Amino acid sequence: MKTSVATVCLSGGLVEKIHACATAGFDGVEIMDADLVTAFESPEEIRALCDRLGLTIDMYQPFRDFEGVDEETFADNMRRASAKFDVMERLGTDLMLLCTNAGTATIDDDDLVVRQLTQLADLAAERGIRIAFEALAWGRFIDDYRHAWRLVERADRPNLGVCLDSFHILSRGHDPAGIEGIPGEKIFFLQLADAPALDMDVLQWSRHHRLFPGEGDFDLTGFLGHVLRAGYAGPLSLEVFNDTFRQTEVVRTAAHARRSLTWLADRTAASHDWSDARIVEAPQAHGVDFVEIAGADLHDLDQLLGQLGFAFRGTHETKPVRLWTAGRARVILNEQVRLTEPRLSAFGLTVDDAAAASDRAAALGAPPIYRRTYRGEVELRAVASPDGTEVYWNDQDPERSWVREFVGGDDDSAFRGEIDHINVAYPWQDFDEAVLFMSSVVGLDAEPPADVPGPRGLVRSQVMRSRDRVVRLPLNLAPPTAPVPHRHLAVRVDDAIAVAERAHDRGLAFLTIPGNYYDDLAARFALDPDLLATLQRLHLLYDRDETGEFIHFYTPTFGGLFLEIVERRGEYDGYGAPSAPVRLSAQRQMVA
Missing domain, CATH: 3.10.180.10 (2,3-Dihydroxybiphenyl 1,2-Dioxygenase, domain 1)
Structure with missing residues (x-):
């Protein structure tokens, strides 16, 4: 599975975005025209940076407001396209995203559109460039991917195909099953985005409220299944316009984006013959093993737990950590972490296979947590969640494993809880x-x-x-x-x-x-x-x-x-x- 992401998804300048994409493990990027225009680095320098970081430049996008125009406007559009082809050659990419005209189209005539697409494709072919035609959900005359495909099919140029964008298709309620009628080799690119179910102007919905896969209400698993059955073999790419993501720390957001693609690919592979995208199955938690509260001075919480009726089970043999229990409710007070105020810092889950849970987390890019352990102590597998809260997995009986490391207490709680x-x-x-x-x-x-x-x-x-x-x-x-x-x-x-x-x-x-x-x-x-x-x-x-x-x-x-x-x-x-x-x-x- 090859992955890609549009630079518009991330905050910062173009160089920052590219570094973040490489750090997150993406294979390629879509270079957004606005990001390149505002960069001080030349296209050649951006190309060299991507080469050095192991990233392909999968597409240059978008080229807007091209088709459905009068002859004078069309001539100027061809001039604009030629200038952008120059930039693409300098970048070293051969694929341009062409969005359906949402601003300057004045002629609703499919025959005219086919002629104009054909001339653009022929001009691009002279430069070794391919065109991916995408139906915008708010296109003036073309807003349905099936309409865009009919026009591409009629133009009949080997370097002219379609770009499928989940938002543009699913936000309009179009049936994605029709994707399976498009030959896989004519689907030049795939862009993925989730979104919440909102009743609002589709342009504003798209510009401000897209989400990464798994965070909204779209059936992206079903959508991607149709694309795979059509025979698409290109990268899975993210194009997510979201005000939050364009303000948050770029490396973290890129990792978040990459995790969403891995999740989507795994979910889709589970119901399709796509074995190279499978990862370890999600663990099924059977209970909460413990909850940890961290802080510099937690003696007030010792008093509170005692007043509630918890039993003091003792202090850890090697660490300034205390354990209180009431039946299966286990609360750890950790004074190793010097926080200014107490914080719920970690929790553990009981699972059948802690190693498998840890392997899945690693495949999804969750950073592992390492805590110092001494000989004879139980080492629990753990990862850090995005805000630093630690998640542990345990497949052993806690009373016979890690609880035994606490000494000096007893199990005389006033109640049994969980x-x-x-x-x-x-x-x-x-x-x-x-x-x-x-x-x-x-x-x-x-x-x-x-x-x-x-x-x-x-x-x-x-x-x-x-x-x-x-x-x-x-x-x-x-x-x-x-x-x-x-x-x-x-x-x-x-x-x-x-x-x-x-x-x-x-x-x-x-x-x-x-x-x-x-x-x-x-x-x-x-x-x-x-x-x-x-x-x-x-x-x-x-x-x-x-x-x-x-x-x-x-x-x-x-x-x-x-x-x-x-x-x-x-x-x-x-x-x-x-x-x-x-x-x-x-x-x-x-x-x-």
Whole structure:
């Protein structure tokens, strides 16, 4: 599988973009005309740089507003094309992207368009150049790839073919099955982009809201399958116009882009005879092995965990790391990492084959994590997620493997629990990348996103979860001008009220919930008065739907995190979303 990417996808100058593409492992690049025009380096210097870095220049793009024009305009367009052919020869590329005319076309006449395409192809042939004709979704007279192919077929020139762009085809709702009727050798180039399902002007949708594969709502696996069955053998290339990607750090975005292509190729290869694109199958997580909180001084969290009823299992034999457990809920406090405030820094997942999970992560470009271990200690395989949160895999019984490295404690927890969910928050510029990482590398499935009202605007919540719903990872995205939401760890118990009562007796300070919330509960649900009074006294929150009930409470925040205790009754599967605005407001009140 050969991969490519349009330089328009990335931030920075052309030289920066090219270096980032090489670092990310792309095989080639599409040089965007605007990137070259604004570069101080000559086409020959750009060509030499790509040669030195092992990158091919797969296409020069775009050439716009050519066909469907009067003779005078056409003559000038041929002059423009000839000048661009000069630039292409200096760059060392032989393929030009020709977009259907969206600006200057005045004549809706296929016969005229065929004649004009034929003359352009003949001029290009004299220079050894090929033309890839692409139907823009907003083309004035040609906006359907099937129409563009009919014109190319009629022109009948060996150096004239089509470029297929997933956005232009899928955004208009065109049936991609027709791609299989185009001979593979006449599909000169393939551009891929995902996008969210939006009801808006298609040009604005394209210019600002494209996403990398796996981050939107397009069926790119099905789309690519049609292209492969047609016989296309060229590179898979990304052309993603997105305001966020053109502002974020270029090396990281290029790695993000490359990961998306690997993910798409693997997904497509799974249902097609395309063995060279397969990677190790995504791991299926069977549970959360542990959650780690890192910081310079975590003694307040020691106290909090003790008040909640966790058991202190001891200190690591060789590291300033402590372990607290309550049944299968294992929380590691790591004071090796000198952070200014506590942070949820890592989590581990139980899988059948940790080596296979690590191999898949490597194939997807996730950087491995190495932690110092001494003889006899368990070495867990791990990678860093885009924001640095570490993800570990363990295929052994933790109690018989790494837990035994902690000494000086016991297992006398006040309750038996397990990790219900890990809530991880991201700034706006990292959110889509995080979703792709958790789906492609970690192997979690994305649920439909939801919006939660907060004091600073809507917080977008995207739940990632394992297929058996044992591992739950809600990802939160705050409004662009709001602070990044706190991360938190939720522990599921059999009796949240009993845990709260004991924690209250031990002096735990609960997150204070306003009395108005309980007045609203009384109005929404016909709760037993004694239960309502208990909820209010202990600052517990409550939700109910047709499947069951949800009782939960929160600790105060410590730095950038807090803990939650939850009880699920019946088949309740949510997260108490109606209570989330109250929690957000209460947390804001505590720091005001």
